[in-house]
Amino acid sequence: MKNYLDLIPVSAKIHRKQTRMTRLCIMISVFLISAIFGMADMFLMSQKQQAIQSDGAWHAAFKGLDEEKTALIKAWPEVKTASRYAVTNYRLDMDYKIDGTQTVLCGFDQEFFELYPAVHLIDGNFPRKANEALVSESVRERKNLMAGDTLEVTTPKGPLTFQITGFIEDTSDMLKNNAFGIFMNTEVYLSNFQDATLEKDFVCFVEFMPGCRIQNTLDHMKKQLGFSDDEVAENAKLLGVLMQSRDNYILTLYFVALILAVLVAFSGMLMILGSMNSSVARRTEFFGMMRCLGATGKQVRRFVRREALLWCKTAIPIGLAVSMVIIWILCNMLRHISPAYFGEMPGFGISWVGIISGIVIGLVTVLAASRTPAKKASKVSPLAAVSGNGNTVFAAKRAANTRLFHIETALGIHHAAGSKKNLFLMTVSFAFSIILFLSFSTGIDFMQHALTPFRPYTPDVSLVSKENLCDIPDSLFTDLKSNPAVRRIFGRSFAYDLPMQLHGEAKKAMLLSYEEYQFGWAIDDLRQGSMEAAQNGEGVLLVEKAGFSGEAGDEIEIETKLGPQKVKIAGILSYAPFDAGGETGTIICSENLFRKLTGENGYTILDIQLKDQSDSAVEEIRSLAGSSYNFSDQSNREVKAVYFSFALFVYGFMTVIALIAVFHIVNSVGMSVSARIHQYGAMRAIGISIRQLKFMVAAETFTYLICGLFVGLAAGLPLHYYLYGQIITSRWGDIWSMPISEFCIIAFVMMGSAVIAVIGPFRQICRMSVVETISTQ
């Protein structure tokens, strides 16, 4: 042993049991922070890959190009990759065919492959000469082609012949629509389509350098190169996950995520602070003894800091390791539950964001928290340590109130409230469980609004008009309704972008029809007016959103193809599953009224819920529907998978918060009891019964709990209101309501924990030897 600091590992070994809870607290906090931040990092990584695979790696696309602008874009310092791109027969409704099969023709620069990683060149070279082209893999298979062969494509202006330089993997759209693809370079495209121009037909996809502030660069480019806002499009999904979006709602979601991240970091810090503060008494006594033996205040401070770091040495790596394992388990679960959505998630990835945040927050908090005992210990008088009155931290400043309460209750309350700092820390850390729980519960509301696979109106299969017209006839509705596999069928007719007058203001609206089921499901969202009146065709329902508020009884004017028509508002809905987006309002009416207002008799969408969900039943419905309409039977399955994945996240996290609350309460009370065990021993000698001691501990615990519940509710409710407003009301218009059930759940969990917390130390008190306790004083 070279100096006094070498005592630390020796002391740590002996006091291993005493410091176990503090080390556990550090470990759990590091785990919590690292797991949440790491999981968020993994989620963003996977979403980035997903966005790149589905929509491409480009950040922005410019229209209205010319040679000069294109050259300037490519030469722009922040631009990493740029490629021009044009497509013909994208909707497969033109006369471009190879042996009668619809064919898409694309022209782009070689850099396009970098911008669209989903488009793979599987064999051959990029075409450079006139009439050279790549073809899709399915063409090679069907026609047994090789690089160097020629291929003829029929076009409305006569046949085009290409020499094949290689093959490209079929895209999912091509496979789905059984179409072929021909891919040529930009120059060849322009020469083949003589009337195509860079300005009208081409877009230039751009990927910016890493670290570039995309929105600023885009503003700069627009200004310098003379692009209007309409001529620049953004890859919203990718920019969203890169946190480079300017979309207000996405920015709001970032902000909400930031608030939640700060709350999580804070709760971890509070947990460590609380646990270290609880053990202050015992440790102060020990350091007082050190002072007595000649240690200077500075030496004691150094000792305490070094000891805290020693805890970190084991607790932080364990916390990180556990978080990594949990992240791996969650990632693999998510990949399994929803491969389409989370398929790009790394199975065994390492999140440096999670690791670094865990280490930094853990270390900083432990060092900050160790300052208090270090400061206190360095100030302990050596006399206090030898006089047998070393537990000076319990020297009260005011007396317990024995007039209002029984002695054991009074002392319990005083133990909790005697030290303002202790009460503050405990209250805040108890309150944080509620604040976190309430804040994260908005995630459930978000999930239930954004993903609706289990809403009563969610269909299993849908029939949608290809052109969004009211062209699905009533007869088809009747035929499908009589099919035995169909449990329920309901249709909607849509009329888009109708000019309307609301309170004298000119606006645009989307009019849609409901039938009895849909009116029934909307009843919970009716804020005022009469659903029955709307159902009977006496008026319409207005869906409330910014710029579209009104009262039942108000009159609005809608202009349909039959001319301007006045209708009364029969009711106001706070929410509808259909939103026209932007500044377009949503108006709902009965089928009869819709037909009267628009003159349309068919449906735009038929939603079908099935009794029998087997593939054969779905196929039967599909064949009944024919090929004139889009048939969707995938969406709900996929949304269900995403819903389950999201639910796993949100409910998993809420469970973790609840478990942390349980652990924290049990731990805090346990630590408080063990710090006061000498005092309890002395009281036992004087004649306090075990039952009375139990009441004393219960009074202390419930004082923390009640203060925590009040503060948690006082801070958690406004925060819940704010977050709800930001992510739900602003998007879906739902009015905030008190999260009573959420509060009751966490309050119940905390109360249960408090009961467990009291029962735990009770055993310790029963085992306590009065003689030993007295004699160690």
Add this chain to the structure above:
Amino acid sequence: MEILKVQNLCKTYGKGEVKVEALKHVSFSMEKGEFAAIIGESGSGKSTLLNCIGALDTPTSGNVSMDGQDLFSMQEEKRTIFRRRNIGFVFQSFQLVSELTVEQNIMFPLLLDYRKADPGELNEILEVLGLADRRYHLPGQLSGGQQQRVAIGRALITKPKLILADEPTGNLDKKNSQDVIDLLTQASRRYQQTILMITHNQNLTASVDRIMRVSDGILTDLGGMTNEKLS
């Protein structure tokens, strides 16, 4: 009138080679109003004896009965209540409740019984102990001697059958030590209080009625030693 009867009390710690016999067949009794002192070297077993008499520790064998009631035949809860009503303790390190005032500390055993102290009796004890002007002070605001006087007050308030004092002057200076002994003597005389005190300071046994010595766990009754110093 016999208040305390100790019969054949044995206390053994450990087993086999580490077995220590702290008390060996100790028997004695005390009359009401008697003030006795137990002396002995450190580690002789005197504190163990006091703890067994006070039902803080359980003897390996033997009986302790107070006013005819066997302490160790009672259930734990009943024994605790019996202890707070019938035995007063004065410890070397005072063991006051730091969150309670002088007055509350003195009343503590009554408060545990959900009873209120008679104001007259409380005032009398405070006066006798010289703590009347300190009644609303917290223990942290008192000197060692004053804290020990509070502990004596707490032992007296229930008018117990027996007061057990374990080295009550161990943490005090000479003057305060003498004051504490005087108070205990006064209590014994004034309230006919039975007191059993442990001390290793033989000078403090001058005013006791009877002295017993414990050596290697064996108790020897040295008889009445009033105004006589032990050699």
